[in-house]
Amino acid sequence: MPNSVLLNGLLFCYHKRSMEPRQTDRQLPYQPNPQPFNPVITSQGEYATVPPIAASPSTTGHNPYEFILNAQQPKSASLGRNALLKRILLVCSGLALLAIVVAIAISFLAPKGVSTEQLLSVAQQQQEIVRVAQTASSQASSQKTKDIAATVQLSIGSNQQQLLQYAEKASIKIDKKQLELKKDSKTDAFLENAQATSTYDAAWRQTMLTLLASYKTSLSTLFTSTSSPSLKSTLNNSFNGVNLLEEQLRSPN
Secondary structure, three states: HHHHHHHHHHHHHHHHHHHHHOOOOOOOOOOOOOOOOHHHHHHOEEOOOOOOOOOOOOOOOOOOOHHHHHHOOHHHHHHHHHHHHHHHHHHHHHHHHHHHHHHHHHHHHHOOOOOHHHHHHHHHHHHHHHHHHHHHHHHHHOOOHHHHHHHHHHHHHHHHHHHHHHHHHHOOOOOOOHHHHOOHHHHHHHHHHHOOOOOOOHHHHHHHHHHHHHHHHHHHHHHHOOOOOOHHHHHHHHHHHHHHOOOOOOOOO
């Protein structure tokens, strides 16, 4: 009796198991509905159109051919070009700034030149002083006045030669006609009147002191306006020489 009950139980379980639907008979969660597709093929044997992807349970809707249809430049290459361009612009800006700084430094450190007008004005004054000194050689009554006049002529004439040499090196042309443009007829008239009244020596000394004072002012102005060591040396020597001439002119006869 127990064996028959056990056998009946096993037969019932087998029959129930056989009545359950198989896994293959179950309805799939996704059943594609295939669409007819007739691909067009070119003469080269290639597809004229991209065939569609058959739907499957793993299909996500993303077109795997999208990277071909929508080809774009790699972002990394574009970023690399932008970075290189920025570096080039930065270097160019730095070089331009450096050039500006160097130009400013040169303008401050380089010796300042002098204009033709400045040099010409001083040389013309020297020419006039030498000319007035020459008149005393024949018209002065005192030998001391004649000696001072000769000293003035030699000293100022030497200064003029040094200044003209500098002008030539600086490519500044000064000719003789330009030097004589400051000839003062009023000075000649004054000395002629003094000669007529026998006061020539005193009048000449006073005239020469006036000319030398104006000349010293021009020397100082030119000295300040230039940074040329050679020109400064020439002007300084000329200035000191004028001081000695003034002492001689002020001394009594």
